[in-house]
Amino acid sequence: MKPITLQEIADTLGISVSTASKALKNYPDVSEETKTLVKELAATMNYMPNSFAVNLRTKESKTIGLIIPEIVHYFFSNVIKGIIYQAEKKGYLIITLQSNESYQLEKKQIELLLSKNVDGILISLANETADVEHLKTIIEHNKPLVMFDRIAKKINCSKVVINDKKAGYTATEHLIESGCKRIAHFRGPLLPQNAIDRFQGYKQALKKHNLTFDPALVYTCNDMSFEEGTYFAKKLIQEHKDVDGLFVSSDLIAIGAITELKKQGFLIPEDIAVVGFSNWFMSSAVTPTLTTIDQPGFEMGKAAFKQIFKELNFRKKKETYTPKVIKLKTALVKRDSTP
Amino acid sequence: MKPITLQEIADTLGISVSTASKALKNYPDVSEETKTLVKELAATMNYMPNSFAVNLRTKESKTIGLIIPEIVHYFFSNVIKGIIYQAEKKGYLIITLQSNESYQLEKKQIELLLSKNVDGILISLANETADVEHLKTIIEHNKPLVMFDRIAKKINCSKVVINDKKAGYTATEHLIESGCKRIAHFRGPLLPQNAIDRFQGYKQALKKHNLTFDPALVYTCNDMSFEEGTYFAKKLIQEHKDVDGLFVSSDLIAIGAITELKKQGFLIPEDIAVVGFSNWFMSSAVTPTLTTIDQPGFEMGKAAFKQIFKELNFRKKKETYTPKVIKLKTALVKRDSTP
Structure with missing residues (x-):
């Protein structure tokens, strides 16, 4: 049986999610009657609190790590926006780190995200990054990796780029x-x-x-x-x-x-x-x-998340998949700086 | 005894964090000898994997939720950068959501972050937000809340603003x-x-x-x-x-x-x-x-994280604290558009 969500408990009883949550946590400002109703429904319907705790059944944390060279940059902030937009649709949260164009920091951040048990990693490489061994760690940990914009050709993972x-x-x-x-x-x-x-x-x-x-x-x-x-x-x-x-x-x-x-x-x-x-x-x-x-930044972000989401599903079904290179279309925009 | 970290295990044995991590997870590409060494040290020194699982002793997830009206905006992307910069220093990760200037989305995102068990929430309000009851939910859930830039005067929490x-x-x-x-x-x-x-x-x-x-x-x-x-x-x-x-x-x-x-x-x-x-x-x-x-965006981000970190520490020590309003300095920058 698929476990009931807090939202479903709230909807079933006609109360807010926050009241349902507080009832489960025994807050004093929720009536005893509501607490009993919520707890009974939660027990009967197999409610499982949806926290960062890795779900014991699926082993998912429903969080994806994102490493970006620089947040304050029109193109990259558009990419972040696209990633978060798409992730939220699918119930995933995005943890963003900024490598600051530094290879050392990028390497450290991959270790950090892996130790935090994210379900996968999205990355655009720092300008400084020449050696790409640290990216292999992600694959060795059996986590999906999708690179975008600044990629490393020799890493065998999916990539979202423009031509x-x-x-x-x-x-x-x-x-x-x-x-x-x-x-x-x-x-x-x-x-x-x-x-x-x-x-x-x-x-x-x-x-x-x-x-x-x-x-x-x-x-x-x-x-x-x-x-x-x-x-x-x-x-x-x-x-x-x-x-x-x-x-x-x-x-x-x-x-x-x-x-x-x-x-x-x-x-x-x-x-x-x-x-x-x-x-x-x-x-x-x-x-x-x-x-x-x-150069479609928002679209690139959406495509990168869609790809990692696809790979997570392949893994769940224990199906194999071949990394893909997704090339997004660019277009010349003719304005007045050319005749 | 303070539990040993994966980094400390790695340093003690002179191996990389990624090898130590793989040893604990029984990866085939780590030697049996290394696996034994890592596991023995982890067991003796009370190693606790540092994942999103809420730490059972401290009840912390070491993640902070951030809700921002718009990521693709020079000022706000600077604030995000400041928050992430400061959070990483203190071993916290930031989950960023964009309210898109929508009151409804902002409300939903607070519920989402609370259900995901973040340790606290940083928020700058959507332009649309007039009713601020949803912010009280955070306080009722006993989580620290720090508002910045676009604040609600009547919410009793710490705020980082300029004058x-x-x-x-x-x-x-x-x-x-x-x-x-x-x-x-x-x-x-x-x-x-x-x-x-x-x-x-x-x-x-x-x-x-x-x-x-x-x-x-x-x-x-x-x-x-x-x-x-x-x-x-x-x-x-x-x-x-x-x-x-x-x-x-x-x-x-x-x-x-x-x-x-x-x-x-x-x-x-x-x-x-x-x-x-x-x-x-x-x-x-x-x-x-x-x-x-x-208008110092990066400084505002740093100050907002510093404040929520302070409040988390007060809570840990079970000390009371009074919310603070931090006002950052602005300065007139004289250039050529005025005589």
Whole structure:
């Protein structure tokens, strides 16, 4: 028999969940009559309090651990929102930790979540993370692991990503088709796969359209800030007066770059056309509005939770499953920073 | 005797926490020798697995529930970051839920967190929340409750806030001292205490400086978006051509307003001086840079966790305590949108 829930007890007796809960805990402000009714129903219907205590029958805690590099970031906070939204629908709670882009902290947090007996772990890797042995621990503990956005290719688990290479290709090709001949790229840090893939997409588009790839036109951003955008824009126009296009791996950096270019008297898009990445809400608010690649954060969060939920169900039924790579669609959003 | 932790077992034997954990769980990839060593030490030293299972001795789950109106919001994501940062230091995990500014959802989430046996709850109220009976449930369940930013005055619990009235006063007085005579205010929604207090501070500053309060100069923002800023700026200059100052209850709305005012040919600050609220990182990036009130989100998160941790310790020692109201300092950040 499926155990009755506190909600069902409350509904059956026409009382609030909080009264039912207090009745079971013998609170003085609940009448003796209600206490008796609640306790009898709970006993007859096999009520099992739904706490963090691992359910002895199913061995579930109904909690999922989430490790994210940085919470204060438009894309990641959207992902968290999507994960929590979907988890709540399925009666799961999410424990969020922030790795702060640190490999050591990420490693420690995985140990912590495993020791707390979460049912599974969702993770997006820190920029610093090169060695991925710590992720294997999760699999060795027989817990489902789903990676999203910043993944490690060599870990055999499900992944939710966008096609970063294709998106980088699309962004660069849009600049080429707008007439740009000398296109610079402000890329993300060296380790994360998504920064590598966007850069590969940029190179591929140049090649496809018979434009020479010039490594001097590629600048590596490490802290992905507005200030980095202004800094590299200044450097770019000092070093390469002939640049007429710029593909930037994040909208924030792109907006920093545009601010600096405008300050120095350049017209956007007439002198230099710019494409960003992520479709941050500010990209439609700045002047000129920013052409960008829409990266669906909320959808990514929902998809990551859906996948781990699926894997938990496979395990319950003792069925085998093959890890999946889910690729979410991106789209070019054409605005005024390209002609 | 204080029970040994898994970390201490690992350190004593010079193995990793993950190996120690696997040894206890009889994983095949750990040697029999290691398993025996780990199990003997665990038995001798009273090892107790640190899972979500409520500790039978202390009755703690070492998890705190957090209900936040909106995760994708610069101020709130900073608060979450501060809470998680401080909680991790003290060995607590944070379960985050988003009320989505809905009273009904907020109520349901409190029931959910209580049923999951969290040790306490941190909450910032939804804009919709007027009735606060659901918060009393937490206190009746004998769990510590700490409210932050959007609080309910009549609930007897600890609160972490800024002095919104004083901050509103400071912002408005700065405009007056810059020479403004007709100052408009874009306020937040009608229910939240912080929007009321900022508005009161605005009124108080006008009165103090013998400027007439004109209700027609006050516009109520409900979704607190960039678009609302452009919308009300358009309305403002149509309806009141003589306005020379504007105090806006959020930076995002203020930036929306400035964008529209510039578009219509107004000079900022020469024609209209503008002060925002929160010190969002973009406020130093826009043109002109935005004068604003710095609202310390990360500090607020840390202070909220510190307070609930203190209250948990009082309870453990069975000492009584009086709820506290912690007021964090704000500061006027002078930039180019005021003369």
